[in-house]
Amino acid sequence: xxxxxxxxxxxxxxxxxxxxDLPRLEVAAGxxxxxxxxxxxxxxxxxxxxxxxxxPASGTLSFQGAPLGRDYRRRxxxxxxxxxxxxxxxxxxxxxxxxxxxxxGAERRARVEEVAGRFGVAGLLDRSARNLSGxxxxxxxxxxxxxxxxxxxxxxxxxxxxxxxAREALLDDLAQALRATRTTTVLATHDQGxxxxxxxxxxxxxxxxxxxxxxxQDVFNRPADAFVAGFVGMETILAGRVSAVTPGxxxxxxxxxxxxxxxxxxxxxxxxxxVRPENVTLSAHAEGPTSARNRFPGTVTRIVPxxxxxxxxxxxxxxxxxxxxxxxxxELALAPGSRVEASFKATAVHVFRS
Amino acid sequence: xxxxxEGIRKAFELLRTLDAEVLGIxxxxxxxxxxATLVSLVLGIGTGTVLALAAFPGRRLAISLVxxxxxxxxxxxxxxxxxLLWRNGPLGGLDLLYTPSAIILAQTVIAxxxxxxxxxxTLQQLPPDLRLQILSLGATxxxxxxxLLREARxxxxxxxxxxxxxxxxxxxxxxxxxxxxxxxxxxxxTATVMEAGRGNFDLAIALGVILLALTFAVNAVLTHLQQxxxxx
Numbered sequence: 001x002x003x004x005x006x007x008x009x010x011x012x013x014x015x016x017x018x019x020x021d022l023p024r025l026e027v028a029a030g031x032x033x034x035x036x037x038x039x040x041x042x043x044x045x046x047x048x049x050x051x052x053x054x055x056p057a058s059g060t061l062s063f064q065g066a067p068l069g070r071d072y073r074r075r076x077x078x079x080x081x082x083x084x085x086x087x088x089x090x091x092x093x094x095x096x097x098x099x100x101x102x103x104x105g106a107e108r109r110a111r112v113e114e115v116a117g118r119f120g121v122a123g124l125l126d127r128s129a130r131n132l133s134g135x136x137x138x139x140x141x142x143x144x145x146x147x148x149x150x151x152x153x154x155x156x157x158x159x160x161x162x163x164x165x166a167r168e169a170l171l172d173d174l175a176q177a178l179r180a181t182r183t184t185t186v187l188a189t190h191d192q193g194x195x196x197x198x199x200x201x202x203x204x205x206x207x208x209x210x211x212x213x214x215x216x217q218d219v220f221n222r223p224a225d226a227f228v229a230g231f232v233g234m235e236t237i238l239a240g241r242v243s244a245v246t247p248g249x250x251x252x253x254x255x256x257x258x259x260x261x262x263x264x265x266x267x268x269x270x271x272x273x274x275v276r277p278e279n280v281t282l283s284a285h286a287e288g289p290t291s292a293r294n295r296f297p298g299t300v301t302r303i304v305p306x307x308x309x310x311x312x313x314x315x316x317x318x319x320x321x322x323x324x325x326x327x328x329x330x331e332l333a334l335a336p337g338s339r340v341e342a343s344f345k346a347t348a349v350h351v352f353r354s
Numbered sequence: 355x356x357x358x359x360e361g362i363r364k365a366f367e368l369l370r371t372l373d374a375e376v377l378g379i380x381x382x383x384x385x386x387x388x389x390a391t392l393v394s395l396v397l398g399i400g401t402g403t404v405l406a407l408a409a410f411p412g413r414r415l416a417i418s419l420v421x422x423x424x425x426x427x428x429x430x431x432x433x434x435x436x437x438l439l440w441r442n443g444p445l446g447g448l449d450l451l452y453t454p455s456a457i458i459l460a461q462t463v464i465a466x467x468x469x470x471x472x473x474x475x476t477l478q479q480l481p482p483d484l485r486l487q488i489l490s491l492g493a494t495x496x497x498x499x500x501x502l503l504r505e506a507r508x509x510x511x512x513x514x515x516x517x518x519x520x521x522x523x524x525x526x527x528x529x530x531x532x533x534x535x536x537x538x539x540x541x542x543x544t545a546t547v548m549e550a551g552r553g554n555f556d557l558a559i560a561l562g563v564i565l566l567a568l569t570f571a572v573n574a575v576l577t578h579l580q581q582x583x584x585x586x
Contacts (some may be wrong), residue, residue, distance in 0.1 A: 074492040077490050077491060080483050081488070086505060145491075
């Protein structure tokens, strides 16, 4: 994949102080890059800068290999954390961007229908935007952006203000829309679950800097520093392909091993799974039967003290981490290089995407 | 009390018989104040927009001046304009003193800061990111301004009402720069003052009632426009 948008030596200042300092960042064509980080880490500033809405103090931005042209702002669009709808009907809101782009007549009507259907606001078209719930308003805002068929889409915490059910539903619809349209997207979020559901690449931000930029597996399994590790939590992220489907569960192949996972999936699909280390049990080789469906022999690669327990990193053909108590550590005589068997229940596997 | 009822009766009498002079004064007043409001609308919204959105040195001072201007005493405006327009004054060559244009000018000076001040605060109350949102939907700067003003249309109508109310009711400036010349620069307020001064209370009250009715009618139209769009 080639870089659709590339950033080099970017620095943004506000009131004389540097609020964003970014040596390099790229967004691959057709991919979703998630900017994750706590509030105030510079995600919104970065998005606005990338969207051409904020002038950097220095640095270069290139789109399709060339410096940003005059038409750049019309080829990309941004959805803000607040829906920022116009005080008119939902339909007129969906048409607003299209009118500015000079899309007329039947084409405009068709695009409005399409995005209204995609984001579930087809029944609200003649309603005033003032009378929408938070979820409906954010759906309208997203639909308005998708109606423009942008070459590059910037999303700033589009779910932050929503209650959990509205958030879940919109997350599904957005994931579907992004996959169906293959829209290159940069998404800011402080929620790692959202990032794992949507993103192909993740950049972790803190105090105006990108601390780590890579695939979700990289970032989650091999955090670059203590801040990233703390922020992304300690879930093991696995990426693989659905290799078998049975009623109620499916199998995912990763690193030559087969994991059993509950849920529904399509054969051959890409799957992204998470396993929390506290759900992984370590035992000596050839121990008796357990109820755990997933059992893998592995080699200890690293042991890290984490307060009252130890985090043991394993190579089982794929990366896996387990939490063990000091007692177990001693009983199993664990050290880097030792062979153990790791097991976890099928229900301990969290499916982010399949 | 008798006096008031007599005045009101006389007012309707004057209106019913379409008294030429009263009708003339009424239409003239309406024309002058609407024109002044219209000019102020353009200048006021322009000024308010620049002050709300642009960043330049002296902006804070300019905003303070506009806010002060919202309470400009008409008599002071009249005084300064009279000095400026006086035959030997700096603008004396324009020959505007004691003409309808002078009244429109004075009323524009009064209404512009009112409309500018309300436009300014209205635009500042819109979400700051709305501007960026509009730009990122593909708008040019000019289209962005237009869409922002459209978002602020209801409070801007209130600004129009405040401006119109300010100028149709003022007497000091119109009297000083207009001169209350019969058939030329006499408006409802100056005529009211004159009739009351002469002791013609019935006529003064009649003019006052017409002024009230006029203000009410114009505001009713604007209010209707505004409330039609109210959230249901």
